[in-house]
Amino acid sequence: MQSKFTSCISIGLLLIVLLCVGCSASAVTVNVSAAASLTDVITEINALYQKENPNVTVIANYAGSGTLQQQIENGAPADVFISASPKQIDALQSKNLIVEDTRKDLLCNKVVLIVPGDSTLEIKSFNDLTGDSVKKVSIGDPDSVPAGQYARDILNQFDIMETLKPKLVLASNVRQVLQYVESSNVDAGIVFLTDAKISKSVKVVADAPDDINQKVLYPVAVINTGKDTTAALAYETFLFSDQAAAIFDKYGFTVIKPKTSK
């Protein structure tokens, strides 16, 4: 009885091991960790990439850039990282987790103030957020979410960060901010223009000041996993291709001409 049980377990374990080996051997896999604001566009690009490269499996993981950075630092499988802000890539670079010369600025975007489509509050500028009728404003958590970091810069620039603090609902990624505004559970939110564009139930009421918008860059880098990076590099090159640029453009992103940054 005992030995039968043991043999069952060992056969089970053997099957699991074989299954794992089978998976990894069948095709080349590229794990892409992308900022939450890139969810739709990267999904479409990946579909195209896989159609053109049937032997490559692209697995995408979307989350706030801060979360992704933590995951990568803790050894999560990631070959390519597209962050919504240079801060996370800087951090990984300082820990030698990025393959040399693979860091490039990929996209630029804009930061905007949005309100629910049916909002009756007169919010026309960032300064209007301090009004008494505005009860809740959502931004990304400034310490981990790039859109939140820019939101903090904007609010500081208008000198209203301290006044707004009790109203601020901090989200763990930018799409959560969008969802809070879409569902009218907050009165306004600060997101990227591209996020605002994918939703029909929010409207853009103000643009961030130019000096802040100029800083909104999405860098990409190949992660140093100790494995062969050929597939990851090919994928990164594809992101800068005309085909990918057309898709990025459709979602409102502008591709920056390839040039290694820093």
Added chain:
Amino acid sequence: MMESVLSPLWISLSTVFTATIITFFTGIAVARWMARYEGKLRNFIDGILILPLVLPPTVVGLGLLMLFGKYGPIGQLLLLFGTTVVFSWPATVITATVVSFPLMYMNARGAFEQVDVSVENAARTLGASEWRTFWSVTLPLAWPGVAAGAVMAFARAIGEFGATLMLAGYIPGRTATIPVTIYFAVQDGEMNQALVLVVIVLIIVFISLSALAYFKSKSYKVITV
């Protein structure tokens, strides 16, 4: 550092104590009723009452958000009174109450079912009202189970994360309970803050589990008043 630890501690404690008081009384009332209810819907109602315990917290959170959100039935009702609960301190209490209720209810119901009906009937024949019978006979006999339920509800409430994040959001100083703050602290790389809060949670849970062991040791038989 002090503020970043004390603020979530205070929010968690005030939330959990309020929630535990609410579940304590509603749990006892519902358990008492269900312990003697023999109707056809017994299993169905029982299932509904236990549901928040077995559902993923995110499902509970989404359900509550749909009920209490701006377009939800309760949310609309609250709007008539000019108020909302989403992303506010009461939202943390609502989620903590909902997820901890089943533990209070299950333990209390089990305890009430153990109480010998003939003892209650004896009180009734001696002229005690239903109310007095409950307070002087049923509740003291069921007390260890009821108290254990309250402690377990408390421990569950302090750990509530998923539903809280969905309904109450993360507003430091207002709705940021210990578990939610730990989550954001880890994301932000604030490991020290996270670890201090983890130790605090461990201490609180350890104290409540000690209380649980104490109530369990005072078994049903011991009380012979």
